[in-house]
Amino acid sequence: MIEFKDVSLVYPNGTQGLKNINVKINDGEFVVIVGLSGAGKSTFIRSINRLVTPTSGSLLIDNEDILSYHGKNLRKLRTKTGMIFQNYNLVKRSNVLKNVLAGRLGHTGTLRSILNLYKKEDIGLAYESLKRVNIEEKLYNRADELSGGQQQRVSIARVLTQQPNYILADEPVASLDPPTSHQVMTYLKKINKEDNITTIVNLHFIDMAMEYADRIIGMRAGEVVFDGPVSEVSEQTFEEIYGRSIREDDLRGGANKS
């Protein structure tokens, strides 16, 4: 369970990233956070694994305040929360297997990982993860030989290998075309249901949010302006969140279920 209690974040340059956030996310939920760029979605998500640190309030994960974490505690927290990025963030010159195994870094001793001495189970797990996103045949290809969609699937496999309790996805489909976007979202949803992993996804496409989310949180200017199950959301809700009328580019389209 993730619980934001009056969380605020002011960046060193004075920008207000988050403003008095109070949100509770239950285990197994699939939450989509929507909002325009600069609304604080990314800051919200990155507070959970402490890639950024809120400046006030408390953030409880499994009933522990993580804002005081540092060093070993922090790394342990991060092994529990997997993250997927807009630009996949793979090491382009390394092969797919090595990229996926990087998900085990937090579980592996430094010396072992530097000498590439992974446990057999870990390698098996990595291969299993690649199979789950159907990309196991690219095992030994270099990451930069893959297409964008394939790279994002590899990064999902990397997160799976981490065996997290939470998955955070920061605009996972923003760099992909519509069919590939749906494919990636379908994988995320499937993993959420099969493994009961709490999943939080940042999106700015309204139609995709509606299609995949259990619950939608709307953000504007660092504040939560909407929070509710997808059944309560209408076009008007989005207009309120965005503060303007809905446009063509707020939709991803291509919603033919794959």
Next chain:
Amino acid sequence: MTKEKPSLTADKTPSIYPAKTKMQVTLIFFVIIGIYLFSMYWTQREMVGGIGGALGNMYVVIEKFFPPNFAVLPAIWEPMAQTIQMAILATTVSAILTVPLALLSAQNVTTFKPLYYLTRTFLNILRTIPDLVLAVLFVGLFGIGLFPGILALIVFSLGILAKLISETIESVDMNPMEAMRASGGNTLQVIWYALVPQVAPQFASLVLYVFEINIRASVVLGLVGAGGIGLILNQQLGFYNYPNAMAIIILIFVVVIVIEFISNKIREALL
């Protein structure tokens, strides 16, 4: 199209460049010429016979160097080989030592500012000292021989290599590093998994480049007693044995060109 003479008087025609720029450029130009002329006067003031005499003399002197005496080649082959070995050894050691220094002087890895500035300043000072000066110092400390020469090459190339590699590190894609950190990797793991694969080819290329520099530097170290072919060259010059000296110079020339050619080919294949 016919060109009409502008009816305006000369001082009213707009100039292509603003008057201020013109003034500045003219001033800088004359200052540079002034320093140049003074430098020429200063550097020639001790020369016997002035520049005309010296240049006339040059032909006579150059004749003394020819024909080069290639009969000495077998005798100088061993010191030449030793020179190359010095460069290989020094490059290897400085490639190893450079790793921590380059990491410490890369802004995106060393986020602790005072440490970063300390390493940067240290490297900057290291780079101001020319190779032969280092050699003179180390010969003073350790006596004549190969060891001070190798040490001079190591220190000299360390400054250059660490700077070039830290610049490479600063230009890498930071995204994978963020991903590794997000999955709980510690600093060492992040460097090994996200940074090393990105910089490895450039690292190899820069090490080869520094090897080329070290080859050039190592051939002259002997002039101050720090081992290698330069020592023999100095002796031959001391005995006014110019044809022998010329043979050595030509050998150096050939070795430098061959090694640079090979190194260039490898570097092209790497990148």
Next chain:
Amino acid sequence: MENYSLPPKPKNSLWKKIKTIVITLLVIGLYVWTFTGIDIEWSRVIERALNNFQRVIPKLLSPDWSATSEVALAMLETVFIAFAGSLMAAILAVPIAFLAANNMMGKYLSVIGKWILSAVRAFPDIILAILFVVAVGPNAFAGVLAIAIGSTGMLGKMFSEIIESIDMDIVEAMQANGANRIQILFYAVMPQIIPEFLSYAIYRFEVDIRASSILGIVGAGGIGTMIIFASNNRNWNEMGTILLAIIIVVTIIDFASARIRRKIV
């Protein structure tokens, strides 16, 4: 998670395998050759170091201030050598660079120009200095000539690369205007190359300051002359002063040069 086994790695081609083995053997061979060839008499090195460290290091760190004016004068001469040499080289390099650039004078001349430049570059500065000391006598002017020739090799290469990278469309546009070769040179080529030429020439001056500070070791003037005297006389206090002078002057010139270059480009 019962499946721990991975599919087999794709087999590398035989050619690739052979290549890897050959390269590995070559590298090992090179290092074996190196380590067998270098023999350092460690006992002597250590003995010397133990004797000398206490005598040398403290003296280096307490510079001899009475030598300041003499050192300053020698350092000034070093700067003069570097300045005159760099400027000569910058001028000499221009015609050779045009010759060597493949978009200016035709292919054959370009190849010849490039060969001349790499031949010149293969001579270390100090070897050139030795030759010029024999030719014009042991004085600072020999240093100027050595720097001038040595820098011409590097600057010529840099300049020709700049010329090769210019926008040839402008040249074409001028040709279409009916401009002749000289006019094209001044109106289309020069404006594109001058800032970068200047920038490289100034950068080369930085390098030449370092180079000219050691030329005195072979008798070509500047602070190097004092380095040799101080080392022969084991005058380590004075060596400290000299080192300090080199570090200060080089740092100042590097700094100034970086600022000027940022302004130009």
